[in-house]
Amino acid sequence: MTVINSILASLFIPIFLAVLAYMLCTGLVSKAVLTRTPQYEKKSKFNKICVAFSTGISFLFVLRFGYTFEVLKATLIFAVFLYASICDIQERKVEDYVPIMLLLVGFINISPNILFSRAMAFAISFALMFVIAIITGNKIGGADVKYVPACFFILGASRGILGLVVGLLFAVIGTLIRNKIKKSEDKTLPLIPYLSAGFLIGYLV
Numbered sequence: 001m002t003v004i005n006s007i008l009a010s011l012f013i014p015i016f017l018a019v020l021a022y023m024l025c026t027g028l029v030s031k032a033v034l035t036r037t038p039q040y041e042k043k044s045k046f047n048k049i050c051v052a053f054s055t056g057i058s059f060l061f062v063l064r065f066g067y068t069f070e071v072l073k074a075t076l077i078f079a080v081f082l083y084a085s086i087c088d089i090q091e092r093k094v095e096d097y098v099p100i101m102l103l104l105v106g107f108i109n110i111s112p113n114i115l116f117s118r119a120m121a122f123a124i125s126f127a128l129m130f131v132i133a134i135i136t137g138n139k140i141g142g143a144d145v146k147y148v149p150a151c152f153f154i155l156g157a158s159r160g161i162l163g164l165v166v167g168l169l170f171a172v173i174g175t176l177i178r179n180k181i182k183k184s185e186d187k188t189l190p191l192i193p194y195l196s197a198g199f200l201i202g203y204l205v
Contacts, residue, residue, distance in 0.1 A: 018067070023058045026075055030054035033083045039090045054082065057200075064204050069109040074203065076105045077154060081200060084147065085193035094143035094192060099150035106154040114156070121160055122153040144191050151199040159202040167191075167198025 034040060034047050041047065057078060065071040084098045103122075110118070126149035133140045152160035171194035 019059070019062055022062060022067075022071075023055045026058035026061075026078075027051050027055040029075065029079050030082060033079050034086070037083065037086045037090060050082065050086070054078065060204065073105060073108045076108070077102070077203065078200065080105065081196035084143075085190075085196045088143070088190040088192040092141075092190060094147065096146065098143075099146040102147075102150035103153055106150070118153050118156055121155075121157040122149045124157075125149040125152040125160065141191070144195070147192055147195065151195070155199060155202050159205060160199070162205065163199035163202025164195070165198070166201050167195035170194040170197055 030051050031047070034050060058075065061071050061074045061078075065074060080098060080101050084094050087094050087098075106118070126145070129140070129145040129148050133142075133145050148164065151163060154160075155163055171189065171191055174194060175189060
């Protein structure tokens with residue numbers, strides 16, 4: 001028993017330090033991402049909260065994926081999600097290169113066996129989002145139409161649907177809470193932060 005305890009103790013310290021190092025790196029990546037957002041303020045409390053939140057999320061990534069290529073992929077996906085969400089909150093606009101970045105990240109550690117199904121998930125979700133945008137009179141922004149299919153490419157159809165449903169549910173709840181607490185003339189809804197949260201949950205499932 002003493003030998004086993006010694007082995008566990010010797011393993012715990014390097015693993016603990018590795019987890020801390022990864023969480024620190026994720027926090028630094030998030031801070032770098034925040035500096036690229038349109039209305040970045042160096043001493044903003046919001047930025048500090050985002051960095052702290054990102055660091056905490058990284059711990060979930062380690063628990064879910066361990067030290068594999070998948071944890072690197074999750075970190076990059078979260079960085080893009082964070083950037084897109086803040087841009088949508090600040091300016092109600094997300095540049096076209098954001099979904100392209102998600103697509104590129106989606107190719108990391110992807111098996112050739114599922115590449116076709118992921119491409120189909122992308123194509124079908126894009127077609128559906130495009131039709132919905134037309135039916136609703138473009139009330140859904142062009143950024144949302146491109147963002148959702150890129151996430152479907154990463155997650156696949158089943159987890160993509162889960163993420164989309166959860167994200168839209170978050171959007172409804174968030175809108176109700178906002179309207180209850182604060183009466184605002186601004187009726188536009190930054191949808192991407194809610195979608196990102198939903199797709200992140202879908203990715204972790």
